[in-house]
Amino acid sequence: MPQDRRESLRAATNFPAHILTDGGRRTPCTLAERSASGALLKVVSAASLxxxxxxxxxxxxxxxxxxxxxxxxxxxxxxFA
Structure with missing residues (x-):
């Protein structure tokens, strides 16, 4: 089993969210997990972000x-920055 290197524990969520890029493009996503320091986002295509x-x-x-x-x-x- 791979070692979990997260700084803090993540909680499962299922919240709608949006990614806003510097160019003003808004892309829908789902906030699937969240912790104090970061998150897991589900997207249609990660390569283009x-x-x-x-x-x-x-x-x-x-x-x-x-x-x-x-x-x-x-x-x-x-x-999170």
Whole structure:
């Protein structure tokens, strides 16, 4: 089993959110897991997204700048800036 290197425990969520890029493009996503230091985002295509962007969480209106730590085809692991 791979070692979990997260700084803090993540809680499962299922909140709608949006990714806002520097160019003004808004991409829908789902905030699937969240911790004090970062999150797991489900997206349609991770390859087309930049390495840093603004995350807007739909249920609360929270706005966070994030940095991508890892990506898979439909998921992003991000750290809050």
């Amino acid at each position: 930049p390495d840093a962007f603004t995350l807007i969480v739909g249920h609360s209106g929270e706005i966070r700048d994030v940095r991508v730590d890892w990506r898979q085809s439909d998921r992003l692991g991000v750290t």
